[in-house]
Amino acid sequence: MSPYEQLKADITSCRRCQIQFDYEPRPIFFGNQTPAVMQISQAPSRRVHESGLPFNDQSGKTLREWYGIAEADFYRPDHFYMTSVGHCYPGRQSQGDKAPILECAKQFLQRELKIIEPQLYIIIGSYAARFLFGKECSLDNLIFHDQTLCDKQAYVLPHPSPLNRRWLNEHPQFLKERMPIIADRIHQLINC
Numbered sequence: 716m717s718p719y720e721q722l723k724a725d726i727t728s729c730r731r732c733q734i735q736f737d738y739e740p741r742p743i744f745f746g747n748q749t750p751a752v753m754q755i756s757q758a759p760s761r762r763v764h765e766s767g768l769p770f771n772d773q774s775g776k777t778l779r780e781w782y783g784i785a786e787a788d789f790y791r792p793d794h795f796y797m798t799s800v801g802h803c804y805p806g807r808q809s810q811g812d813k814a815p816i817l818e819c820a821k822q823f824l825q826r827e828l829k830i831i832e833p834q835l836y837i838i839i840g841s842y843a844a845r846f847l848f849g850k851e852c853s854l855d856n857l858i859f860h861d862q863t864l865c866d867k868q869a870y871v872l873p874h875p876s877p878l879n880r881r882w883l884n885e886h887p888q889f890l891k892e893r894m895p896i897i898a899d900r901i902h903q904l905i906n907c
């Protein structure tokens with residue numbers, strides 16, 4: 716079995732957090748080993764947990780609008796490898812979902828970063844940005860400046876969740892000026 720096949724098997728069969736959840740863990744990821752873009756986000760939502768498809772929810776709808784691409788192009792495994800800090804839905808708390816399981820990122824995301832070979836990284840939301848760039852980094856600074864991850868070009872996005880509307884309202888230049896640059900780069904890579 717190749718390292719990539721072993722990684723997929725290890726993630727899919729993981730039930731390490733069963734005791735913390737009151738439901739069966741369902742690790743979610745998607746894509747090929749050599750995608751155009753490796754997209755790293757926070758953790759699956761309840762709807763994604765139920766469907767098994769990353770970003771098959773309102774956040775995904777908004778994200779595809781930001782990218783300016785159709786669902787069919789989003790869910791092409793040679794276009795996007797999609798993963799997250801926590802690979803399983805972490806459950807609810809009073810306001811929104813619980814934080815992703817950080818141990819999961821140490822166990823699997825770090826292996827994915829060694830094995831998956833994208834041309835571009837897209838990092839979505841503060842949990843993923845802090846895990847990859849350090850807690851001391853300013854999220855706004857990461858979002859509005861080009862980044863590098865594993866020696867490749869990387870962009871950081873705010874989370875497209877409806878819970879993040881306030882940040883978007885306070886930073887209108889993100890959708891007006893920054894996102895079109897990022898969307899152009901994605902379109903170049905996936906030829907659509």
Ligand code: SF4
Nearest residue numbers: 729731732740803819
């Ligand atoms: S969150 Fe990660 S470590 Fe926990 S059960 Fe899911 S795949 Fe395993």
